[in-house]
Amino acid sequence: MPTLNWIGKEAVVKHHKEVPFRLLEPVPELSCGDAGSGNLIVQGDNLHALKALLPRYAGQVKCIYIDPPYNTGNEGWVYNDNVNSPEIRRWLGEVVGKEGETLDRHDRWLCMMYPRLVLLKQFLREDGAIFVSIDDNEVATLRLLMDEIFGAKNFVATVLWQKVYSPKNSARHLSEDHDYIVIYAAKADAWKPNLLPRTEEQNAAYKNPDKDPRGVWKTSDLSARNYYSAGTYSITCPSGRVIEAPPKGMYWRVSKEKFEELDRDNRIWWGKDGNAIPQIKRFLHEVKDGRVPQTMWFYQEVGHTQEGKKELLELVDFNTSDDVFITPKPTRLIQRILQIATDKDSIVLDSFAGSGTTGHAVLKQNIEDGGNRRFILVEMDEAIARTVTAERVRRVAQGYTNAKGQAVEGLGGGFQFCRLSTEPLFDANGQIRSDVSFAQLAEFVWFAETGTGYTGQADSPLLGVHEGRAIYLLYNGILKDKSVAGGNVLTGAVLDVLPPFAGPKVIYAAACRLGGARLAREGITFKQTPYALAV
Numbered sequence: 245m246p247t248l249n250w251i252g253k254e255a256v257v258k259h260h261k262e263v264p265f266r267l268l269e270p271v272p273e274l275s276c277g278d279a280g281s282g283n284l285i286v287q288g289d290n291l292h293a294l295k296a297l298l299p300r301y302a303g304q305v306k307c308i309y310i311d312p313p314y315n316t317g318n319e320g321w322v323y324n325d326n327v328n329s330p331e332i333r334r335w336l337g338e339v340v341g342k343e344g345e346t347l348d349r350h351d352r353w354l355c356m357m358y359p360r361l362v363l364l365k366q367f368l369r370e371d372g373a374i375f376v377s378i379d380d381n382e383v384a385t386l387r388l389l390m391d392e393i394f395g396a397k398n399f400v401a402t403v404l405w406q407k408v409y410s411p412k413n414s415a416r417h418l419s420e421d422h423d424y425i426v427i428y429a430a431k432a433d434a435w436k437p438n439l440l441p442r443t444e445e446q447n448a449a450y451k452n453p454d455k456d457p458r459g460v461w462k463t464s465d466l467s468a469r470n471y472y473s474a475g476t477y478s479i480t481c482p483s484g485r486v487i488e489a490p491p492k493g494m495y496w497r498v499s500k501e502k503f504e505e506l507d508r509d510n511r512i513w514w515g516k517d518g519n520a521i522p523q524i525k526r527f528l529h530e531v532k533d534g535r536v537p538q539t540m541w542f543y544q545e546v547g548h549t550q551e552g553k554k555e556l557l558e559l560v561d562f563n564t565s566d567d568v569f570i571t572p573k574p575t576r577l578i579q580r581i582l583q584i585a586t587d588k589d590s591i592v593l594d595s596f597a598g599s600g601t602t603g604h605a606v607l608k609q610n611i612e613d614g615g616n617r618r619f620i621l622v623e624m625d626e627a628i629a630r631t632v633t634a635e636r637v638r639r640v641a642q643g644y645t646n647a648k649g650q651a652v653e654g655l656g657g658g659f660q661f662c663r664l665s666t667e668p669l670f671d672a673n674g675q676i677r678s679d680v681s682f683a684q685l686a687e688f689v690w691f692a693e694t695g696t697g698y699t700g701q702a703d704s705p706l707l708g709v710h711e712g713r714a715i716y717l718l719y720n721g722i723l724k725d726k727s728v729a730g731g732n733v734l735t736g737a738v739l740d741v742l743p744p745f746a747g748p749k750v751i752y753a754a755a756c757r758l759g760g761a762r763l764a765r766e767g768i769t770f771k772q773t774p775y776a777l778a779v
Contacts (some may be wrong), residue, residue, distance in 0.1 A: 248388040252355045259339055260359040264668035266296045267684055270660055274630060276638045277658020282591075282618035283603070285637065287629035288664035290595040293622040294363040296664055299691035300698055301620065305367040306590035308374040309581055309602055311573060312360075315353040315381045353382060354389065360595065361393045366695075367593055368430035373400065375581050376426045377573065383424050390428050400427040400435070405541045405577060407549045425541075425581075437584045439534025446535065450528045456510060463513050463523035466503075467494040474499035482518035497524075537584050547574025556599050558646050559636045572598070578605035579612075588615035597621035600633040604640050607655040619659075634661055676774045682720045685773075689717050689752050692777050706743040714745035718753035719773065734758060734770060752776065 268286065270279065286293045339355070364374060374394070378386050383402075391399065403425040411419035429435035450460035467490040475495035479487045490496055496503065503522075506512050511525045543551075552574035578601055586592060588610075594602035606619040621637075623629035643654030669688060671677055676685065683702035690698035694710045705722045707715045723731030723738065731738065734756040742751075748767045756763075756770045763770060 246388060246391075248354070248385060248392060250351045250354045252351055253358070255339055256355045256358045260291070260295070260362045263291055263295045263359070264670070265299070265688060266292055266668050267665040267680070268296055268662040269665050270662050274634055274661035275659060276634070276641055276661075279658065279660040281658045281660075283606075283637075283657060283659035284619070284662060285597070285600075285603070285621045285623070285629065285634050285659050286662045286664070287623055287626055289624055290622045291360055291363070292664055294360065294367075294595055297620065297622075298363065298366060298697070299687035301591065301593070302366050302691055303369060303696040304591055304699070305593045305620075306369055306372045306587060307581065307585040308364055308367065308372070308593045308595075309377075309578060310364070310374070310594060310596045311377040311598060312357060312596050313353070314379045315349055316379075350382070350385060354385060357386075357389060358393070361389065364593070364595065365393055365430070367697075370431050371434045371436070373427055373429045373435050373585050375585065376428075377405075377423055378426060379423050380420070383426070386426055390426060394428040394430075398429045398432045400429050400432065401539050402426050403539050403541055405546065406543045407571070409543050409548050409550075437537050438586075439532060440537055440580075440583055442533070442535055447528065453516070454510075454513075456525070456527075458527050459529055461525040461527045464526050466497055466512075466522050466524050467491065468497050469494055471495060472497065477503075479503070479522060481520070481522070482514050485519050487521060541577070541580060545576070546580045547576035549574070551576070552601065555604075556601075556632075556636065559604075559639050559644065560599075560632050573601045575601055575605040575608055578602050579609050582606065582609045582617065586615075586617055588613060588617065591618050591620065593620045595622040597623040597633050598628070600636040603633070603637040603659070607637070607640055607657050610657070611655050629661075634659070670774060670777075674774060680720070682717070682722050685719050686717055688777065689773075690715060693750060704743060706745065709745065709747075713748040713750055716742060716749060716751040716753075717773075718751065734768075736762075739766065739768075 266288075268284075272279070286297070288296075368374065376386060376390070387399075387402075404422045405425055406421055407423050408419075408421050411421070413419075450462045452460045472495040475497065476489055477496065477500040478489060479496075481487065498506070503512070506524065507522075512522045513525050514520055514522055549571045552572040555575060556572045582592065582605060586609075592602065592606055597603070600621060600623075603619045603621050606617045609615060610617055621633060623633045637659060639654075641654050641657045641659075644652050646652055667677060669677060669680060669684075686700070686702040686707055687698040690696070690700070690707050690710075693715050696710070698707070700708045705716050705718055707717055709715070718732050718734060718738065721731055723741065732754045734751055734753040736758065739758070748769070750769045750771060752771045752773050754773055756772070758766075758768070758770075762768075
């Protein structure tokens with residue numbers, strides 16, 4: 245299999261492991277509605293944000309959508325769609341070193357994307373998928389990058405989205421009318437796309453000219469080009485006309501016996517005068533309740549960039565609106581992805597949140613189909629996160645007044661706004677920060693032990709049971725005793741009051757006063773914090 249190499253690759257291949265775990269710090273004044281809704285907007289570098297989110301959401305996300313920088317080299321607007329932005333240049337200097345100063349745009353882009361994609365992969369459920377928007381600048385390198393990280397066998401398809409509805413007369417060569425959406429599954433065998441709702445136009449093709457009691461139907465060809473040894477017989481029409489055989493090079497799809505069975509069941513259409521080449525009747529109630537997703541997405545169905553910009557400008561005020569978010573995605577485009585790739589209670593992650601279209605689309609899709617999907621949005625730029633991403637979703641959720649002075653009803657829902665902690669979970673000496681709560685450390689311990697996101701309540705020393713073993717955490721007074729001989733140290737007295745489990749146990753604590761024989765007899769594996777938590 246072809247592999248991709250670039251200057252700086254060695255420095256970033258394992259960089260995700262070196263990124264420290266930070267904490268999510270809620271900002272109540274920037275949050276909206278019910279903070280416990282499960283929706284989250286995180287402001288901070290998306291590499292650090294993804295690492296902070298892993299202990300809670302690893303293996304829990306059904307659908308990831310990202311719209312990363314396209315690496316066009318365009319630096320004429322605020323939210324740079326290139327890899328020369330100050331934030332990326334600073335990161336490259338810290339991670340890649342002086343070698344990063346000489347990298348070309350493609351090298352920088354690959355250095356930026358690699359560790360982020362590696363972390364994103366860890367969020368997906370086994371039946372989940374990731375959708376990545378991109379254009380011709382990096383689609384070739386993105387495919388190779390995704391093959392390496394997600395596995396070539398998990399490639400699903402590349403969608404062409406018609407992003408504009410009229411040609412650009414200013415085009416240097418050809419008018420670029422489409423973008424790509426590259427799709428990879430966590431496990432291709434486990435991922436099954438949903439059928440899309442049938443359109444009124446599709447349903448209108450079904451008629452019932454013969455008043456069949458089984459309802460409306462439409463015809464499909466009885467002949468095909470594929471050779472079929474039993475498909476070369478003559479047919480006599482009700483009018484008496486004899487059709488000696490299918491047209492040259494064609495064969496009937498069914499045997500003579502099957503054809504006669506279908507005719508007796510009134511499933512053959514001979515035309516209004518009973519003299520036409522026969523066709524099979526397909527009843528609407530027997531076809532799939534939906535349509536198979538295709539790889540060509542036209543603007544009439546999923547919107548275009550101008551629609552996306554119009555939506556954004558109606559929701560958010562800009563001082564320089566013409567220069568910000570030139571090509572935001574329309575909500576209909578993201579809704580198409582949600583229809584294909586989510587269940588009604590799925591978690592949706594977007595780590596390049598930008599204008600907040602994904603959050604908007606999740607709330608909108610929930611209203612349309614009664615779903616309870618939750619979103620996680622990550623935006624690096626502090627000003628954009630506050631005044632664009634969060635503000636847009638807030639207005640969509642609570643309602644707003646449009647440019648015409650008309651009140652637009654809110655879609656409902658809310659979100660918690662968080663920033664990343666300045667200091668990591670562990671200090672420079674590897675010790676757990678003194679202000680870390682039990683609930684925060686519980687998420688981290690569960691992730692370190694199981695590799696999955698923690699979904700428990702974190703109000704008991706028994707965090708849960710994973711693959712037949714119980715996982716306990718003694719920390720920060722969970723047993724209402726912070727003394728050395730008390731709740732943070734595993735002693736005989738502490739063991740007696742722990743929630744019981746008849747099986748192997750893993751217990752994290754500051755120290756252990758039990759001997760090896762007692763631990764073995766009780767089926768306990770002791771792990772000392774913080775030293776056992778080097779993930």
